[in-house]
Amino acid sequence: MSKLLTKEDIKNILSQRFEDDRFSTLSSLPTPDMFKDMQKAAKRVAKAVYNNEKITIVGDYDVDGVVSSFILSDFLERVSDKVDVVIPDRFKDGYGISKDIIEDIDASLIITVDNGISSLEAAEVCKSKGIDLIITDHHTPAEMLPDAFAIINPKQKDCPFPYKEICGAQVAWYFAGAIKQELGLKINMLEYVDLLGIAIVADMMELKDLNRLLVKKSLVAINSSKRASILAIKSKFAKTVFRSEDISFLFSPLLNSAGRMESAVKAFKFLKAKSLDEALRLLDEIVLLNEKRKAIEKELFEISLKSVDESKDIVVVWGEGWHEGVIGIVAAKLARRFEKPAIVFSINEDIAKGSARSVGEVDILEIISREKENILHYGGHKGAAGLSLNVKDLPSFKKSVENSVSLLKKELFVSSKDVLGEIDPKEIDFELLDILEFFEPYGYKNPKPCFFIKNATVKKERILGKEKNHQKIIVESKNQILESINFNYKTKVDIGSNIDMIFTISKNDYRGYITPQLMVEKIV
16 A cells, blocks of 8 residues: 655655756846847936837737737836837737838837747838837747847847746746846836746746746735725725745636637736726626637537547647637637647638647647748647648648657656645645645646545535536545535536545635635546
8 A cells, every 4th residue: 555645745746846946036037138139228228218119019819919019018108208119919910019000100119028929021021111119929939040130039049147947037038127227227027926926937937947936926926916906906906915836827818818709909008007996897897708718619619519529639620710719718618628738720811820728748839830832820838739721731731740649759748747646635734724725836847736535435416506617515525524526517426425536625714714625636
């Protein structure tokens, strides 16, 4: 019989995740000058400020892009009244800076945030118009880079920045820090750390090292923030304390919903709101968009299930007129459901726009890049990517990626859910909650620990939720009574039966009374 995990075992196992972390304090953070082209770009912005030039920031419509746009624009507006922000429309403009967007810009300096690394044509257009283009991005570069004035991206081959897996908002934040140094300003860059952490988690960056440090600082800042947008969310959802999971399940869906359903400009204005009344008004509109998003997403997910070929190692599905704003979420849900990568396409006339999500260590961007000769556009990173291609090429694309993924080692598909082992039920108490909380935030590369118990006896079962799709189960194991919740349950249990459970452990704060609660991942 294997040894049951104790609290000390769990503490030691989780500590090992961070043994190689280099950045554990703010003073240890790498400096802006470690980026290639950073000084060159900062000097160009300083020149624009001194000469009263027009500066236009071109962002992106997801959380990372909106936060990036906010951080850099808010910073530059302190030193210039000639700053403009353009956030492309997902449905009209597509992703990133483009020739059409540049045509509508009247500025001598354009700065991209969270996009631009693949914008070869846009860079040429800027050059022909005498516009200096500074690209700040974090997505994986292709072999050929845009001919821009400066490119700030840690993933460039010759960029010495020591930590590559950062989001676009972090690059924008570092850029603002370099401009601060160049202009000799006294601005505390930690003013933005609350939003910085939201972008890091929302963009699924690995939560280790530099990222973990910044998200931990972000949570402290969020809970003491006087920013109108954060206070509005606190008021609207009656939150007394924000926890790390609130970033994933509250902040991110809300901020993303504007860009998914209408325009991300609404989310940008929400972050910029100066008063609580203004923020609450905008939040009401965003909440309505998020509810609409949920309804469309649910419908589309159910439709997409009918096209899934479970015999394949990757899910590739498409449909005419599927809502482009939710196909990424549907892809993520399909990837979780089938524990394999998923690509979902929306067909509009002759073009299919796709969104891809991966699982485990499968590099979905690399898989897609193998098809680049038959793809119109693509970009992203290891865990998530976007692409477009001609509708006529969909069947051959599907067959080709299915073949590529079938050759991968099966261990690459292993979910990031980290089952530490069988836990002694007596160890599930307040002290364990404190230990688990210490190792937050959980997410990519720092998955929330899972545990299992065997032969637990079902004492009670109750079905919950408006749609009766959640299950509350009281079990007894080794003379300990444990309460568990199983969201979107699949397995009906019988009172008195014995079950094996895999679960995470969360803090249940009901009317101020805190208890440990098991969050069921699987019932065997």
